[in-house]
Amino acid sequence: xAWSGQPVPQILSTKGRTTRATKxxxxxxxxxxxxxxxxxxxxxxxxxxxxxGLSKCLGFDVSLTTVWNWRTGKYLPNAGDSRTVDxxxxxxxxxxxxxxxxxxxxxxxxEEIRASIExxxxxxxxxxxxxxxxxxxIPLTTLLRWNAGMYNLRRERLNILQQKYENEIKKQTND
Numbered sequence: 221x222a223w224s225g226q227p228v229p230q231i232l233s234t235k236g237r238t239t240r241a242t243k244x245x246x247x248x249x250x251x252x253x254x255x256x257x258x259x260x261x262x263x264x265x266x267x268x269x270x271x272x273g274l275s276k277c278l279g280f281d282v283s284l285t286t287v288w289n290w291r292t293g294k295y296l297p298n299a300g301d302s303r304t305v306d307x308x309x310x311x312x313x314x315x316x317x318x319x320x321x322x323x324x325x326x327x328x329x330x331e332e333i334r335a336s337i338e339x340x341x342x343x344x345x346x347x348x349x350x351x352x353x354x355x356x357x358i359p360l361t362t363l364l365r366w367n368a369g370m371y372n373l374r375r376e377r378l379n380i381l382q383q384k385y386e387n388e389i390k391k392q393t394n395d
Contacts, residue, residue, distance in 0.1 A: 248293030
């Protein structure tokens with residue numbers, strides 16, 4: 221292919237990226253970002269649910285990107301106007317009050333997931349992960365990733381898996 225005469229795009233260096241990343245998030249430790257993280261951690265809500273709740277409460281569309289920007293501290297609502305920030309905080313409090321706190325937190329840590337998987341394997345007679353995945357009716361790759369500590373898991377889902385495990389134990393003791 222011949223040179224078209226266009227300038228060659230410059231490839232950006234990753235040098236200093238962590239410094240730039242923190243500079244790009246001036247409100248990361250602010251009250252709004254902390255409040256959103258707290259609601260997500262305690263109530264198990266995801267950005268989509270927050271977006272819908274904020275849109276309904278504020279009376280205008282709050283996109284997923286906007287929620288992400290507020291949560292990560294990249295921006296504040298309406299360029300930091302205190303009345304707008306207060307309105308958003310009020311709506312977040314309302315959303316928080318509409319959803320119960322989940323005992324043990326909304327998200328299960330990778331360590332707790334691995335401990336549960338090990339407990340289930342031992343309780344079923346030291347079965348292989350493939351067998352456990354079949355019993356729990358989940359893809360083997362998902363179970364392998366959880367066991368490797370690659371993902372967090374919603375507590376609701378862990379409780380469902382725990383129930384499947386207990387049902388299998390009951391089935392085995394009845395046979």
